[in-house]
Amino acid sequence: MWTDDDIGRVLERLRRQGNDDGRFEAKSCTTDIGNSVWESVSAFANTSGGTLLLGISEKDGFRPVDGFDQNRIVSKLMEGMGDGNPQGARLTNPPEYEIARCEYDGRPFLVVDIHENPVEDKPCYVTAKGPKSGGYRRMDDKDIRLTATEVFEFENATLPSPADRGIVPEATTADLNDEAVERIITVHEGSKALRGTTSRAERMARLNMTDNSGRIRLAGLLAAGQYPQQYYPKLLIDVSVHPDIRKSDPDGPRFVDRVLCDGNMPEAIDQAVETVAKNLRSPTFVVGAGARTDTEIPKEVLREAIANAVIHREYDSRFTGESVAVDVYPDRVEVSNPGGLWGGVTLETIANGISRCRNTTLVQLMHRIPYSREGAVTVEGGGTGIPLIIREMASRALGAPKFEAGPDRFKVTLARYGVEYQRNRQWLENLQVGLDRYEQTIILLLRQRGAMTVGQLHASLRIDSDDIRRILTGLVDKELVQLVGGAYMLIDGGERPIGSEPSACVQVNGLSMAERELLEALSSSKTLSAREIVEMTGRGLPSVRKLLRGLIAAGLVTATAPPSSRNRRYRLASYARR
Template sequence: MLLDVPLGLIVERLRRRGTDDASVEVKACTNKLSADVWETVSAFANTAGGLIILGLNEAEGFVPSANFAIDRVRDQFVSGIGDGGSAAVVTHAPRYELDRGEVDGFQVLLVRIFELELKAKPCYIGARGVQNGSYKRVDDKDIKMSPAELYELQSALLPSDADGTVVSEATVEDLDPDVVRSIIANRRLQTPRVLRGADTLEKQLVRLNITTKDGAVKLAGLLSAGIYPQQFYPKLMIDVAVHSDVEKSAPGQPRFIDRQLCDGPIPACIEDALAAIGRNLRKATIVQGAGRREDWEVPQEVLREALANACIHREYSPMFVGQAVSVDIYPDRIEIKNPGGLWGGKTVDNLADGESRCRNPKLMSLMGATPLEHAEGAVAESQGSGIPAMIREMESRSLGRPKFIVKADSFTVLLSRHGAELAENRTWIQSHVGTELTDREETLLMFMREHGCVCDVQKIREALKWDSDDIRLICGGLVDKHVLSKCGKDTFEIIDMNRESSASTADRILEALSAEVDMTAREIAVASGVRISSVRYHLPKMADKGLIEVMGSSTSRNRRYRKK
């Protein structure tokens, strides 16, 4: 089916916006196909696909073009894309579908462009060449792709030896001998065969890809065990910046309210960046027996994993070594961005499948044996469980899934901040329970509070990825502590839960919504008196039932809602 929604609704949306958008492009094309159509074909094919409507005049308010020659324009498009017997205008032409539609009683030509497979990108205008004829879609614009973006597209499936690059000016004296010894010892424990026959330090360094046979230091070795890698690559660090507003450099605001450049080898960069982030997050202090611990509004484990991934999986080819990993802390979120897009066929859809594909295998191997400076364990493991663990940890604390923003030349992890909700959940547990709980008991209770006072084992298992028998044991312990009661087979309820049912909560949200005025989730929470986390939980379900209308993408911070 060429259209996902009726053409009339698409045109109505464009007229309301006054412009095209990221997925729809309109061209007047009165008497012939306009030449810039091919820029849009390239942009849609290289980005996420899209719809081209030919025969509408954007400048006149998206009205049908006068005397639109639909058959001529169709033939010119088919010929230009390579299906008319003539040479194609674009190289690596995408799959497409054609159809006719009607707007205000006049015919228009609809062209659905499908995104190319990664191995076929980029689509480009042949006469201009790949460097000058490749485009990407950004909002309603077709933007020429940068050399870095093109490099990433063309090398995304190719083995890389960037982490094996020889650092010409470095010697073994630039390596920390204590870290080198730790790496050797840890690798010997992990894989006894790895050092078989390597009976000298020099041979061991070569075997582990820290140096070459000539004694030259490799980039992976320098980043893992170097005393100060920035002597040779000044920008291979983590740049942490704290912003006062939800966007960078808001008018009238200081550029940063805190900033730290975290340098040294990768383990030091990660630990320093984690400390810098922690200084700027809200925390809840938990008393445990005679001791206490701090819970961060975004879990430390999630942040450490995101930082490690950014350093290990970033692009280290010459075009990118002048860029740092960046951490931007805003009042509502944390963004961790690394140079280089996804590699090896990874996409947003399969990031959490547990399959590990590594752009920098030498560095990954070393990071699995390189100790952290101020924490137990190594920097990374290479079994593909990092991102699934991040997702589970965030969801188990009712903090929402991490968002992943993929571009050709960068990858960003977006973690929402929920400091106020962290404090509220902590206050509720302390006031409601009155007894000391384990971390898992607290997590399960917070999950039940967010998703209704009654939950069964299957629902908890699907959300938290815990073993069913473990869930039954935890629930049984909470029953013994008079926190939960059993109300059916494998079903439990929080005792004396002083809150309305899920149905009444949805009713309150619906009453707060207006059919005339769009509202954000936070505005709905204020108007309804329902906690923001519950509002976010109920809104998608209400949309699925057709009770409300949703404006904006699921990743937009400005997503708005109205009553139907």
């Protein structure tokens, strides 16, 4: 809950900046709640949540208004939210909220925290206006009315889309590429998918390239069409190369290069990857007595990002006038597609490896289509794409991909590397130690950031914490990494000549790596709770408690309270040596 001091600092900050922002909205509402309050509640609930300051006047320098009736406004707010009197509710899908009564300069006002609604409860909107006129989202200090496509995406965010199974009225089997169709059928030969089929037409229907009457489905046209753009001119990948770090000024050169990658989607994806790669730098670095050339952003990362945009985009008729866009700037590559996150996926859970896709028929067709140059498949499927992008970018230690999700659009930004990639590769070569991809990734991150806990490495790489510990144990054994104060760091900043004595780490003999890790997190002068130790080590709470019991029994750790106490904390025993 907010305290007077905490919210006082917020008011002072708002006063300095001179306006509300994306997190806070001030409303005077002395004795009643106007429509604009409900619009802000809708906007916060549909975006990322926020805080209403009721009884605060923006015009008067973010100070409490005279005559503010706290009790009346609390009652009006609760009624409008539908608490106690559903008939008086002003909102459909009202959010969860908390109210704090605060004072500033001795005058009362209310602080109301509005929670973001879960995806299944969006959009929140003013009931009397309906979702298209009464739904809002927050952008900086403005409540922006939802567009028709944003409302559509909210309302269908958990429903599998029928769009890719839709029939393309004018298309015939002549619009399908025989080679592409045969390739799809071939990769399914011997599977249950084709069991009982005897003709090519039956197989195409079974695989959902057509329906049972032979009419062409959108997914079939996109996966195996001769030229889908005959019917859907904008269902392509638009690759634009810009001369500056922002989109070009109308008076300057608009593009360095621009290619509209068309044909069926496997062809378009392949063309887009090659077009982007052609416009990236290709540094050459020494490998032993030879040299090797690589692109700034690995092709497999570009392919995953572009393929994900194609298969996860929205294909409803409201969106078929929009292309997948790939914008190449001097410092980054942005891949964006129409359609927001689907199926309950959020930016926080996007890399958890769970596969959810609104276009199930298109995925079924495309995830096994091979592309000739690489000997792999166009779309891997199974939720592996985003984790692969994160790991491959992190392995260059030059910035994690940035994901941005709006109600009806999604974008991933990939940083370009320049000369830094070559320097990192040269540095790895100079270590003269054989390292696998994951070991390279972790020590490059440690080189970049100085020191990281297991939990921080897990958050950056999306690799299982136990796998990270196994990799770190190997790096400790190779005398490249040390554990200090609960975090891992390179020995002597990674510049130590190989074979020299490593710096001192945990010196307690007979303990496992897990036990030593906990000892390094603890101090004899400061106590920590079990949950704080969990955050520092990245281990699960049951595992931490079990390890602590063993260390207490060994006399290496002391507890401040009995096991049943909620206030139990831990410190390093004063005589324990690390």
